[in-house]
Amino acid sequence: MKNQYFIDLLERVKKRNQGEPEFIQAVTEVLETLEPVVERRPEFVEAGVFERFVEPERQVIFRVPWLDDNGKLHVNRGFRVQFNNAIGPYKGGIRLHPSVYSGIIKFLGFEQVLKNSLTTLPMGGAKGGSDFDPKGKSDTEIMRFCQSFMTELYRHIGSDCDVPAGDIGTGAREIGYMFGQYKRLANEFTGMLTGKGITYGGSLARTEATGYGLCYFTEEMLNANGKDFAGKTVVISGSGNVALYALKKATELGAKVVTLSDSNGYIYDKNGIDFDCARKLKEVERRRIKDYLEFHPEAEYHEGSRNVWTVACDIALPCATQNEIDEESAKILAKNGCFAVSEGANMPSTPEAINVYFENGILYGPAKAANAGGVATSGLEMSQNSLRLSWTFEEVDARLRDIMKSIFASCDEAAKEYGLDGNYMAGANIAGFLKVGEAMLEQGCV
Numbered sequence: 069m070k071n072q073y074f075i076d077l078l079e080r081v082k083k084r085n086q087g088e089p090e091f092i093q094a095v096t097e098v099l100e101t102l103e104p105v106v107e108r109r110p111e112f113v114e115a116g117v118f119e120r121f122v123e124p125e126r127q128v129i130f131r132v133p134w135l136d137d138n139g140k141l142h143v144n145r146g147f148r149v150q151f152n153n154a155i156g157p158y159k160g161g162i163r164l165h166p167s168v169y170s171g172i173i174k175f176l177g178f179e180q181v182l183k184n185s186l187t188t189l190p191m192g193g194a195k196g197g198s199d200f201d202p203k204g205k206s207d208t209e210i211m212r213f214c215q216s217f218m219t220e221l222y223r224h225i226g227s228d229c230d231v232p233a234g235d236i237g238t239g240a241r242e243i244g245y246m247f248g249q250y251k252r253l254a255n256e257f258t259g260m261l262t263g264k265g266i267t268y269g270g271s272l273a274r275t276e277a278t279g280y281g282l283c284y285f286t287e288e289m290l291n292a293n294g295k296d297f298a299g300k301t302v303v304i305s306g307s308g309n310v311a312l313y314a315l316k317k318a319t320e321l322g323a324k325v326v327t328l329s330d331s332n333g334y335i336y337d338k339n340g341i342d343f344d345c346a347r348k349l350k351e352v353e354r355r356r357i358k359d360y361l362e363f364h365p366e367a368e369y370h371e372g373s374r375n376v377w378t379v380a381c382d383i384a385l386p387c388a389t390q391n392e393i394d395e396e397s398a399k400i401l402a403k404n405g406c407f408a409v410s411e412g413a414n415m416p417s418t419p420e421a422i423n424v425y426f427e428n429g430i431l432y433g434p435a436k437a438a439n440a441g442g443v444a445t446s447g448l449e450m451s452q453n454s455l456r457l458s459w460t461f462e463e464v465d466a467r468l469r470d471i472m473k474s475i476f477a478s479c480d481e482a483a484k485e486y487g488l489d490g491n492y493m494a495g496a497n498i499a500g501f502l503k504v505g506e507a508m509l510e511q512g513c514v
């Protein structure tokens with residue numbers, strides 16, 4: 069970073085957010101790519117827009133007590149970070165994973181501001197979650213946790229204020245329990261959560277949206293560079309919501325997806341992963357990915373989730389978690405001939421890995437653009453709730469596709485305008501920031 073004003077600002081961010089490396093990593097990347105903007109637009113500096121942009125508007129941390137099936141009490145910690153509502157109500161998912169702490173939620177909320185801006189829809193950015201581990205819990209334990217979590221969260225959210233959604237560990241089951249508890253406490257039926265079940269206000273195609281959107285974005289990026297999915301070998305990490313539907317759409321677009329993973333290891337199927345089998349195992353039966361071999365004995369299972377990047381591929385779609393591709397993994401991908409990395413997970417590549425992509429001419433689709441299809445479709449769910457009607461699967465899917473096309477175009481154009489042709493990471497940060505920054509300028513010192 070060369071701009072002195074940004075160097076000083078980053079120092080203050082580091083001091084104020086000690087012990088939160090993921091947040092500092094996300095802010096550093098964004099400020100580095102906004103350097104051309106700060107030089108062209110001094111009014112943002114004069115109005116303190118950047119200082120306000122890196123500081124959440126509100127952060128809530130709360131106790132979440134719940135009883136397990138044996139009557140034993142457990143206490144988890146709940147979070148909601150309402151980062152920025154300059155262009156619309158706060159919006160962002162709820163992550164339930166033992167690794168959750170304020171640095172993770174803050175980095176996700178910060179990224180969400182830019183991502184939501186890119187969708188073209190009026191949504192601010194937020195994120196929430198808890199260090200609760202849903203793995204191995206019974207349905208009734210999950211329900212008691214979700215009810216306790218919402219008993220505090222409900223006073224901070226609402227359909228015109230803050231609209232949470234799913235993320236790691238929060239799927240349709242958890243959203244259902246949280247929605248039920250909100251309705252009971254607030255005595256109103258409104259669309260204050262997205263990712264809801266179809267029978268009570270959910271949108272068709274929301275389940276598929278992040279994975280499908282990732283593939284639509286990636287296809288645009290590939291096409292712009294004279295390539296496509298057809299006939300290519302694809303490596304996907306993770307086996308949750310994003311990974312499964314990325315597998316489905318990439319396969320439909322003519323690619324062969326040869327891997328899926330979880331936090332223990334990965335499966336390799338040289339014939340291409342069987343979507344119906346993987347979906348049943350993970351989404352319906354909540355089993356581990358290695359159980360795939362019971363139905364496909366010709367496939368292989370390997371311990372160690374990071375080793376998934378040693379599998380040779382043309383295109384890599386990381387869909388598990390942050391910092392899952394480090395420098396070493398990125399070098400292996402490059403050596404094996406991978407020519408595109410497009411991110412389904414949030415911040416799955418370390419800064420060193422991203423450098424490797426650029427050094428090797430690998431096309432890089434950054435998370436905040438490539439995985440924005442989930443929140444975009446959540447925005448469409450909010451529209452349907454407000455209109456009190458439901459669109460067909462095909463209608464939502466067509467809108468999603470158009471949104472992903474326009475997100476790619478915004479990234480591409482912003483990168484070109486600022487002399488960074490082909491750097492879609494810079495393009496995403498610049499295009500996402502400019503919309504929010506202009507709104508903050510016009511709204512004054514708030």
Ligand code: NDP
Pocket residue numbers: 234235236237238278306307308309310311329330331332373387388389390412413414439440442443
């Ligand atoms: P799920 O909970 O459905 O699945 C998460 C998957 O990632 C699981 O296979 C899980 O394996 C694996 N995983 C989680 N943590 C780790 C870890 N520390 N190391 C290795 N593997 C891990 O989550 P989603 O599919 O919804 O989310 C995946 C990513 O996509 C996240 O980064 C999320 O923020 C991002 N995202 C999700 C959106 C959505 O709409 N759902 C929207 C935009 C982004 P295991 O079961 O072993 O934990």
